[in-house]
Amino acid sequence: MLSKNQIKVITRLKQKKYRVQDGFFVAEGLKVIKELLDSHLELHQLYTTVGFDRGLEQEQHVTEAELKKISFLTTPNKALALFKIPKAKAMASNQFVVALDNVRDPGNLGTIIRLCDWFGIEELVCNLETVDCYNPKVIQATMGSITRVNVSYVNLESYLKETRNPVFGAFMDGDNVYKTNLPSIGTLVLGNEANGISPEIEALITNRIAIPRFGALQATESLNVATATAILLSEFKRKM
Amino acid sequence: MLSKNQIKVITRLKQKKYRVQDGFFVAEGLKVIKELLDSHLELHQLYTTVGFDRGLEQEQHVTEAELKKISFLTTPNKALALFKIPKAKAMASNQFVVALDNVRDPGNLGTIIRLCDWFGIEELVCNLETVDCYNPKVIQATMGSITRVNVSYVNLESYLKETRNPVFGAFMDGDNVYKTNLPSIGTLVLGNEANGISPEIEALITNRIAIPRFGALQATESLNVATATAILLSEFKRKM
Numbered sequence: 001m002l003s004k005n006q007i008k009v010i011t012r013l014k015q016k017k018y019r020v021q022d023g024f025f026v027a028e029g030l031k032v033i034k035e036l037l038d039s040h041l042e043l044h045q046l047y048t049t050v051g052f053d054r055g056l057e058q059e060q061h062v063t064e065a066e067l068k069k070i071s072f073l074t075t076p077n078k079a080l081a082l083f084k085i086p087k088a089k090a091m092a093s094n095q096f097v098v099a100l101d102n103v104r105d106p107g108n109l110g111t112i113i114r115l116c117d118w119f120g121i122e123e124l125v126c127n128l129e130t131v132d133c134y135n136p137k138v139i140q141a142t143m144g145s146i147t148r149v150n151v152s153y154v155n156l157e158s159y160l161k162e163t164r165n166p167v168f169g170a171f172m173d174g175d176n177v178y179k180t181n182l183p184s185i186g187t188l189v190l191g192n193e194a195n196g197i198s199p200e201i202e203a204l205i206t207n208r209i210a211i212p213r214f215g216a217l218q219a220t221e222s223l224n225v226a227t228a229t230a231i232l233l234s235e236f237k238r239k240m
Numbered sequence: 241m242l243s244k245n246q247i248k249v250i251t252r253l254k255q256k257k258y259r260v261q262d263g264f265f266v267a268e269g270l271k272v273i274k275e276l277l278d279s280h281l282e283l284h285q286l287y288t289t290v291g292f293d294r295g296l297e298q299e300q301h302v303t304e305a306e307l308k309k310i311s312f313l314t315t316p317n318k319a320l321a322l323f324k325i326p327k328a329k330a331m332a333s334n335q336f337v338v339a340l341d342n343v344r345d346p347g348n349l350g351t352i353i354r355l356c357d358w359f360g361i362e363e364l365v366c367n368l369e370t371v372d373c374y375n376p377k378v379i380q381a382t383m384g385s386i387t388r389v390n391v392s393y394v395n396l397e398s399y400l401k402e403t404r405n406p407v408f409g410a411f412m413d414g415d416n417v418y419k420t421n422l423p424s425i426g427t428l429v430l431g432n433e434a435n436g437i438s439p440e441i442e443a444l445i446t447n448r449i450a451i452p453r454f455g456a457l458q459a460t461e462s463l464n465v466a467t468a469t470a471i472l473l474s475e476f477k478r479k480m
Contacts, residue, residue: 111464120454178478214360214477224351227470234471237454238418
């Protein structure tokens with residue numbers, strides 16, 4: 001049986017300050033947990049209504065009612081695990097990097113991490129105001145990709161000032177990305193859902209690019225940040 | 241003041257059967273409503289906590305507490321409008337068409353409608369099990385694009401059997417889309433979030449394509465349907 005204290009210790013991990021303090025994050029569902037178990041991540045606790053058949057000493061059987069008490073999902077999915085948040089890895093400098101400036105929506109960050117994984121991009125750099133990658137909604141949206149992409153939180157302005165590689169950013173008045181030569185080493189910056197790239201970061205962009213709009217004049221103003229990331233990464237990669 | 245009956249008539253539009261029966265859909269927020277007012281859509285009722293300055297006879301002032309009672313959003317946004325669902329337009333045959341097979345998530349359908357609008361694709365054909373485009377969550381996600389893309393619900397199997405244009409679908413074993421000649425007229429089919437394209441529809445695909453994966457062997461299994469749509473439409477359009 002789960003004690004009141006156990007429930008409290010798990011559910012408070014919804015808040016970033018307790019994730020930082022306790023050093024754990026939550027993953028839910030058999031598929032996601034199995035992917036994380038197969039990675040370098042260290043399991044702390046596993047609560048499940050079914051058996052895992054891996055002889056894990058951290059496994060504890062719970063009832064569906066108990067799982068509902070600790071789950072962050074509307075419909076809990078058979079298992080919930082606590083993993084240790086790994087230590088930040090050193091950032092590699094000589095490769096293609098995606099950088100995020102104030103991306104706030106957990107679903108968008110999760111989708112962008114999956115896209116980095118798909119396109120073989122190992123470094124994702126986030127400014128300090130970007131949503132935490134160990135937020136439960138991000139973990140659910142990444143589907144295990146979080147274990148293969150190195151996510152770092154940094155002062156983005158300082159980071160971009162130091163890089164010697166070209167810094168790309170998407171703007172309405174940028175160069176047509178389909179007709180632009182794109183390098184295999186560089187940084188691609190994506191901005192906030194409502195406001196785009198902030199002025200301080202815009203000043204550090206060396207290459208302004210644009211995804212051409214093919215629709216009518218009165219067409220949609222902008223693309224969602226995750227779909228723009230998909231199109232731009234596809235375009236960078238197809239040219240490498 | 242809003243009567244109990246008015247509240248009931250509005251909130252039941254969350255369900256498709258009442259949208260079909262009553263012929264109205266709900267849009268919320270100043271920005272979305274203004275975009276819809278500027279289109280061919282017919283306004284039925286407008287409930288707002290602020291003034292609209294357009295002298296609309298359908299405008300009714302409500303308090304924030306009243307707006308909360310009729311809103312589908314967690315945080316209501318100043319205005320809620322009922323628009324008439326327009327009559328289905330005839331489908332154009334000689335152009336590029338996007339077709340959806342069992343797309344269930346309203347956010348994904350909304351994003352795909354915005355992408356069609358961005359890339360100048362006027363025809364979106366959905367099978368009957370795809371989520372309704374007048375679902376409030378779809379309307380919020382499309383940001384007005386719904387007025388510029390003609391969405392039709394059809395028996396997709398019959399539709400694809402009748403078309404003489406090539407039918408494209410994405411599969412892991414398909415041809416590298418970056419190296420494939422893509423026509424300016426044809427149909428691109430996207431499938432269900434969990435199961436992809438169904439076997440009946442797969443049998444009607446004439447051109448199997450794939451988005452190459454650049455990551456490690458153990459990388460993410462698949463892309464989200466909205467990000468896959470973004471990459472594929474970008475690739476079709478850049479070649480036109």
